[in-house]
Structure formats: structure tokens, C-alpha cells
Amino acid sequence: MKATLAGTELPASAVHTLIEIGDRGGLTATELCERLNLEKSSVSRMLRKLIDAGELAEGNSDTDGRAKRLTLTAQGRRTLATIDSFAREQVGGALACLPAADHAMVVQGLRLYADALHARRAAKTAGPQTGAAPAIRIEQGYRPGLIGRAVEMHARFYARAHGFGAVFESKVAAGLAEFLPRLDRPCNAVWTALDGDRIVGTIAIDGEDLSSQAPGIAHLRWFIVEDGRRGGGLGRRLLDEAVAFTDRSGFAETRLWTFRGLDAARRLYEAAGFALAAESPGSQWGSEVVEQSFVRPFVRPRRS
Template identity: 55%
Template structure:
């Protein structure tokens, strides 16, 4: 048996064991009354804020008919509700109900407990090896399904400054993401594009900078520092966004590192950013860089009513 054959067999054996131990052989999953596909649907609804049936077909790799039946059951059970798109009445977004949110809290608590219990049997070095290895393997499996190449052949490069098509691409990423998460429509996309176009004309100023994450010539992430619009020697962190396929890979942290380091170099007294509640992963990332929630209010400046938030990072 060659080394490569042995490696493949070891991975297959480990995969079978994981499937059994995590309960995927059972008719229900994660201490719920729902199937694995239903549990994953609830988790995707939480992650995306709002999701369509077509998105679930793509994300979960299931047949359209299977997804339709499953969604009907979850809606009937009170876990999901349908919301008509503000831009196209033919499109229905699915969002978690209060019951659904409570179910996801229980699912996440159960999942975290299982992981923590397993990690307790490993030393620190092996815990890190598991986290890195299983993440890389999961991304490789996904690459096989969507036809993309593995990350090593397609590195994401962080660059600064204007690139052709930047305004349209960044606006598109914002529109797609926030349509799902907050049901924002054309008003929001137009406002993003207009603000970014105005800012691009000021990129020559020493206090303004934009960073782009680029993969295979395509912009997959961005962040900008506007050092002029707030005054008082304060910086405005703007247009932080990632393409769906790049989340969870550390690209967002690299972009924010560039932005925060620039603010420190320019000696701004503070850096402000505006967002809204419910984007928990982004909030944890902001807080890891020293941002704290300083203001919160009910607003609709983006076209839909949300709980808007202001985060502040002070110098020193």
C-alpha cells in the first residue's frame, strides 16, 4: 500500500467515525426533532439572516424538491417565516421566527458542547492541528463540489488603491449580502455606490485609503478608511465586505489589520464605524481589534428599519 493510499484510507476511516459519533446516522440531529438537512437549514438562515430556497439548494447540495418539502415542514412547525422581497414580489426570503431563533440557540449550544468535550481529550497542539486540518479539508471538499480549485492555487492577495470595476463590485457584494440579512433593496445599493464613487474621487488624499482582497483577478473583499468626512481627527471605517465564499478564511481579519494599522500610522484620535445588530461574526471581529459599542438606535437610513449601531476604537 502506497503512502497516498494509506493517507486516503485513514481519512475515510476517520470520516466514517465522525459521521457516526456526530449522530448523522440517526433520523434526527443535534438533540432536536429535525433531520440533518433541516438543522443545517436553520443554521444557514441564522448565518445569512434571510435565505431563499434556491440558495439552500446551492449551499446544502440538495435537490430542489427535497428543499421545498423540508421548508414546508419548518414553516408549518413555526421555525421559519416567509418574507416577500421588497425588490421582487416573486422572490420570497425565509427568516427565522422567534421560535426558530430559540431552536438555533439550542443547536449551537449542543454543537459547542460536543466540540468542547472532544477537544478536552487532546492537548493544545493537537487541538490547533484539528482546527486547521478539518477546516482545510472542508474547504477542499467544497471546492470539489463547486468546481473551484483549492486555495493554495488561488491565493487571495490584499492590495490598496483603486482598481477598475471596484465601485460596481463592492456595491454588488453589499447589495447581495444585506438583501439577505436585512431585506435592503435598490435604495441601499444606490447609496453604497454613490458614496463609494464620491470617496474614490478623494483617494489621492493622504488620510484616505482602500484595500481590496483579490482572487484570480476578482475582487472578493474590501475595506476603506475615510479620514476626511468626520473631522475632529477621527477616521471612518467604511465598506467592509467579503464575498460569501471567502468568509471564515481569515481574509476579513487581514483587511481590518491593514485598516487599523493605517489609522495608527496616521495618528487618528479615534476610528468610527456604523453597522446594525445581528451581524454577530462581524461584531466579534470588530471587538477583537478594540472596537466597542458606543451607541445604538432604531433607524431606517438604509431603506429598512434595523437596530443601528456605532462602534468606536480610540487611539492608544
């Protein structure tokens, strides 16, 4: 309720503006209105004050000759660094009052709540739709850009959830690069969730990765949904496609590996027939986590 925020002399909307522009490298006033959910007149007045104060600079937009692209000045970057430092100290101080094992739970809870708010706002914007097809479609098979998008979504999510970095991102990229050329074999498949042409979710079944351990074992891999898309049923749709494929293909069982604390994903797995088989501490991904393995036995497809 204070007039200023994050140890600055700026109001909350101005602090949020610097964060959004700094995070994306630049935005137009129209894009900023959409992100802040504020009226154009209010945003225009605030931007003029930030420009006059030396926090922002105006330049030409790469996509719209009529619009101005707003970027941080050197002073703006220093202000943003102060805001980030304030936030780290505040959040770090709060988390220090909790056991380390609960940190991931806090992150996941905040992510679930943010996703729910995003889904509600999207639903209100879209308005009532009777009998309309889902805006996001799911397709099987390779698509250009699949590796890059899947790696990006994994890297961003797990950096926040578990503090993973270059080691994790590199392993995800290497695994996908090895897997995709094997899609011509009927035991392997990948699905993408598409919003238009943009990939917003992925999942795969690797029918060969675990064959050296035992024949007939499928490996569920690279299950991820873009930030802001979770909580609306998209993850369940992807998972349904994958497990239906394993059952049609006659795999004796399907296995997956994940980490403790991802409770929303665990609920999806258990609803699809997976059960926790084992868990143990591990650090192969770049930071210490509790790894979990889940197993789902073959389910005979129903006859129509």
C-alpha cells in the same frame, strides 16, 4: 430521509440541480458536478431524466464548444417556483415561532456555518501546503470594477441578513462613487482582497467624512467579504490593514457603523480594539434595524 424533496416528486439531487441552474441562469454538466459534489455518471443520469421530463433544455455553451449549457424550461421554472414556495412556507413557519429580533441571528449563524463548511472543503481540495503564500492577496488602492463588486457583495449579504433592497444598494453605490475620487488625499485609503484578479473583499478608511463633526476622526467603511470566504481569516486581514493605516496616520479615533445581529463581525471589531458606543433603531436603509456605532481610540504603532 425521504425519497423526494420540497413537495415535488423529485429526489434531493434533482431539486438541488434545479435550484443551482435557476440561480445562475444555466450551467454545464461539469460545473454542476463540482457544485453538487457528485460523480459525473450520477449527474449524467439525473440530467437525462430531467431533460426527458421537460424540466431542462440543452444548448450550446458560450465558453466551451464541446460542452452543453443546461437551462430551465418553462416547466422547470414552474417547478422551481413550487420549490421556492415550499421553502418560504417552511422557513417562514419556523421563524414565526421565534421573536423577530432573533431572525437575523439565525441567518448569521447559518451563514457562519456555511462559510466554515466551504473553508473546510476548500482546504481538503487544496491539500497540505507547507510555507505556501496565501492564495488571496490584499492590495491598497483603486482597482477597475471595485465599485461594482463592493456594491454587489454588500447588496447580496444585507438582502439576506436584513432584507435590504434598492434603497440600501443605491446608498452604498453613491457613497463609493463620491469617495473613490478622493483617494489621492493621504487621509483616505481602500483595500481589496484579490483571488487572482477577482475582488472578494473590500474595506476603506475615509479620513474626511466625519471631519465636520470633529477633526482627526476616521470612518471605517465598506467592510465586506464575499459569500463563502468568511471564517478563514480574510476579514481579519482586511481589518488589520485598515486599523494599521489609521494608527500610522495619527487619527485620534476610528468610528464605524453596523447593525445588531452581525456577531461574527462584532467579534472582529472588538478584537481590533473597537468598543460599542451607542445603538438605536433606524430605518434609513429600507427596513427597520438596530444600528450600532463602534469606536476605536488611537493606538501608537510599535517601534521596530
